Amino acid sequence: MLILSIETSCDETAVAVTRDGRTVLADEIFSQVNKHALYGGVVPEIASRSHVEVITELADSALQKAGAVRGELDAVAVTYAPGLIGALLAGVSFAKGAAFSLGVPLIPVHHIRGHVASNYIAFPELEPPFLCLIVSGGNSMIADVKGYTDIRVIGETRDDAAGECFDKVARALGLGYPGGKRIDELARGGDDAAYKLPRAAVEGRPYDMSFSGLKSAVINVLRSAARRGEAVDTRSLAASFSAAVSDALVPRVIGAARELGRDKIAIAGGVAANSRIRGDFVRAARADGRRLYMPPLSLCGDNAAMIGCQGYYEYLSGVRADMSLNAYAAMSIEKSDD
Ligand code: KG4
Numbered sequence: 001m002l003i004l005s006i007e008t009s010c011d012e013t014a015v016a017v018t019r020d021g022r023t024v025l026a027d028e029i030f031s032q033v034n035k036h037a038l039y040g041g042v043v044p045e046i047a048s049r050s051h052v053e054v055i056t057e058l059a060d061s062a063l064q065k066a067g068a069v070r071g072e073l074d075a076v077a078v079t080y081a082p083g084l085i086g087a088l089l090a091g092v093s094f095a096k097g098a099a100f101s102l103g104v105p106l107i108p109v110h111h112i113r114g115h116v117a118s119n120y121i122a123f124p125e126l127e128p129p130f131l132c133l134i135v136s137g138g139n140s141m142i143a144d145v146k147g148y149t150d151i152r153v154i155g156e157t158r159d160d161a162a163g164e165c166f167d168k169v170a171r172a173l174g175l176g177y178p179g180g181k182r183i184d185e186l187a188r189g190g191d192d193a194a195y196k197l198p199r200a201a202v203e204g205r206p207y208d209m210s211f212s213g214l215k216s217a218v219i220n221v222l223r224s225a226a227r228r229g230e231a232v233d234t235r236s237l238a239a240s241f242s243a244a245v246s247d248a249l250v251p252r253v254i255g256a257a258r259e260l261g262r263d264k265i266a267i268a269g270g271v272a273a274n275s276r277i278r279g280d281f282v283r284a285a286r287a288d289g290r291r292l293y294m295p296p297l298s299l300c301g302d303n304a305a306m307i308g309c310q311g312y313y314e315y316l317s318g319v320r321a322d323m324s325l326n327a328y329a330a331m332s333i334e335k336s337d338d
Pocket of ligand 1 (some may be wrong): 136137138139162163167180184270271274275
């Protein structure tokens with residue numbers, strides 16, 4: 001089954017062509033990051049306009065790279081939630097037009113379910129059930145993937161997403177946008193015990209996370225050093241911060257896997273590219289005897305191949321949308337269809 005898939009939930013315009021879910025024939029991405037860097041973060045209006053400007057060309061290019069013609073497509077899958085509403089609408093409108101004109105089914109895909117599916121592309125043998133940590137710029141959660149379309153949230157952030165926290169701390173350190181990757185690079189030469197930063201817990205909800213206190217703690221370190229005229233060891237602050245984020249994630253995921261009896265653990269989302277977090281997961285999973293799945297860095301960030309992959313499984317479970325499909329800024333990953 002050949003699927004054309006569209007992803008426009010934030011600042012990447014992406015179009016892919018996938019066969020039977022896991023075989024990626026083309027995966028085109030146009031990153032708008034340079035347009036937003038000027039403003040220190042994503043400007044929603046610029047994101048929406050930019051998607052509209054490039055999406056047709058990107059879809060043509062994806063088809064060409066896949067060696068496919070429009071008439072061979074069996075379905076169109078599109079991210080319809082969650083994300084920036086105008087950005088999502090650009091993709092949903094394009095997908096509706098494509099599905100209608102080709103006379104093929106339209107499949108709505110939840111963005112975070114797509115992130116989970118990036119692991120199916122990277123690991124052809126991986127099948128549910130498994131536990132998945134999804135950490136991106138807008139979301140942070142631990143999900144029990146019972147089936148391809150049967151997903152339960154075990155824990156989630158109470159405030160900022162992990163990626164949002166990386167980006168805000170990077171801004172405070174003067175590293176610019178997007179900051180996660182820059183903190184990752186800076187942290188490599190630092191001492192992760194140099195600064196004492198908090199590890200928050202949510203009473204009664206062992207698998208929930210909180211990152212806003214950590215962000216404030218880093219900002220306080222910078223402010224009080226500036227007040228006293230002291231220099232900050234930014235490498236060590238970046239390393240201490242990265243260690244604190246990792247400590248908020250890795251033991252929670254291992255603990256949840258133990259409690260639920262899941263022997264397979266996967267990670268996904270932009271923050272899953274972080275070298276400290278990946279290293280800690282490798283050690284913790286090995287020590288606990290669990291199989292670990294970590295997609296390559298190219299599949300951690302937003303892409304359309306993951307939407308095509310999840311779209312295939314949504315299609316098999318009967319999910320379809322008609323021309324009334326809308327986009328939604330927020331939606332639980334547990335919701336199974338529109
Ligand atoms: O999954 P993604 O590309 O987009 C969303 O769906 O949100 O995630 C983007 C987030 C940004 O906050 C970015 O700073 C963060 O992922 N990120 C990283 C790294 N690479 C990207 N955070 C920490 N370390 C990295 N190496």
